[in-house]
Amino acid sequence: MAASTRADLEGVTALVRATLVPFGRKPSERDIEALTGQLLDRGEELASQVAHLRRAAGALQDWELLRTGGPERGPMGAWTYARALARTVGKMIEVLTEDDDRR
Numbered sequence: 001m002a003a004s005t006r007a008d009l010e011g012v013t014a015l016v017r018a019t020l021v022p023f024g025r026k027p028s029e030r031d032i033e034a035l036t037g038q039l040l041d042r043g044e045e046l047a048s049q050v051a052h053l054r055r056a057a058g059a060l061q062d063w064e065l066l067r068t069g070g071p072e073r074g075p076m077g078a079w080t081y082a083r084a085l086a087r088t089v090g091k092m093i094e095v096l097t098e099d100d101d102r103r
Helices: 006-019 029-050 054-069 077-102
Strands: none
Touching: 006 029, 006 077, 029 054, 029 077, 054 077
């Protein structure tokens, strides 16, 4: 995929925000599954775009652990996993945006 545009990043940011809602607004299990799939897809794209940036090293380590580990078992496992993905994707967006602003 080509480098993300600002509009692409805004769409992913909206996805992150939809995932990082308070417990009282927790999505249904079906919605969490959909959010997780979208976060995994977009996260892969972003990971390839920030791989060369030193500031992304921590996010990339977290990404690899999350991507290969999957959610923990238990009643909150899927939601906690989706939220961890969202925080990591959010960090990659932050790094990518900072890099664009520096150019």
